[in-house]
Amino acid sequence: MRRVAVIGAGMTRFGERWEEGMRELAVEAGVRALESAGVRGSQIQALYVGNMSGGRFIGQEHIGALAADYLGLNPIPSTRIEAACASGGLAFRQAYLSIAGGEFDLVVAGGIEKMTDVLTGQATTTLGGAADQEWETFFGATFPSIYALMARRHMHEYGTTEEQLAMVAVKNHDNGLKNPYAQFRKKITVEDVLNSSPVATPLKLLDCSPITDGAAAVVLASEEMARKITDDPVWINASAQASDTLALHSRSSFTSIPATRLAAEKAYQKAGIKPKDVDVAEVHDCFTIAEIMAVEDLGFVPKGEGGKAYEEGMFELGSDISVNTSGGLKACGHPVGATGIKQVAEVFWQLRGEAGERQIPDAEIGLTHNVGGSGATVVVHVLSRYPDLRQR
């Protein structure tokens, strides 16, 4: 396998982008990524696009072709990747593999979702498609309710509290305040979260990530190509992915996401690092409980101690491991197919020292963690300033 680097990143502001359609958002993010990388469109050899449900949000399928067409990249191969909320992370991984395996030298990985053209009820139904339609959704499960079942069990087994869940949202809003791309740039308090309307107990409105329009894109290059183009590449030290049952009820655990543990173990092993070596992590906080399970499953804290860690401020901006410096899905927003790419973009900016007001000092090693559905697909990447972390 060849070494692969990220050499550019771009994204749109996330939020309710009523004036722009999917194609406008795709072009906005794509052009910014190419500008960031300092490459021309004619140099790009392939495009991978993460998108969950263009068909049900805006009636548009064939998103790979649409993106290549409007970015002016025809006739290069363009492929849409779908894995619910992990679509973006998987598009990034496919782009990585296509270079590592030797097929291409310069590839764009993008992600996009246009969600606010439909009413909230329809968006909720569409997102429910990430769960098992026949055995979860049919019987009354909504996406928040599936994470609520995990939250309740986590509280029962480990004493995690609703206040601790709220602290995740508060931290991510604090970070979002510093991110010009974030959907919510508004400080909230634990009280605000606790007093927000119930969605599926114990989860309340402010425990949930929002419905968002947005796109993100990154440029990947082979080692040889990267060194020609930039003095400041960010290296992909590991890419790992794992699968589990589509339905939560068939899993071995209701208080963790086993596929996260498996993907993370593999990623740490490939990169030659330990969890504590990570400086900055973008993790999948579609709900506050998801971030608590993520920091446990990624090995940042022992199992069951995630809630308490938030009382101690463990994952705040500038701490040993800064988690969701972008504001996470909670505050930066969650345009489903774009999220996994936005995570890579945020880590890229942190590692290059380009994260503006939310920049953490001396970031060397970053991690991205993208979850599809309630944990049936997980993809983890390790990125750093070093081509080989064993020789740092």
Place this chain on the structure above:
Amino acid sequence: MAEQGSIPLIWRRYPQRYRLEGNKCENCGTYFFPPRLVCPNCRRRGSLTKHVFSGKGVVESYTVVHVPPDEMAGQEPYVLALVRLEEGPVVTAVVTDVDPEDVKIGTRVRLAFRRISEQGESGLVCYGYKFAPEKGF
């Protein structure tokens, strides 16, 4: 939502949704609900036979849903639970005939055949399993 409301899709699942028909792998002894097409433990060495579940179970986790899917509008708030059947598998289902505050982790429940939802414009009424507290516990 047409995808859930189509008549063939509903009809196809009657045995499982009306009678809790699942299966069991005779090779490794694992029970499955919903039924598996291949035993994930044994794959082609497995041997799956039909098993009708007793319908007795215990609540492993629960949530009170306040924002329901469109098909279940009007039923909120309702209790959705992970119910571990006595044979082993866990199902996602509504706990009915109960004050939501009385459902706890560990509550014993039994199968209750009920109306589940009304599907979109077709007005198709769907039935299936819910669970009700076991009396006397």
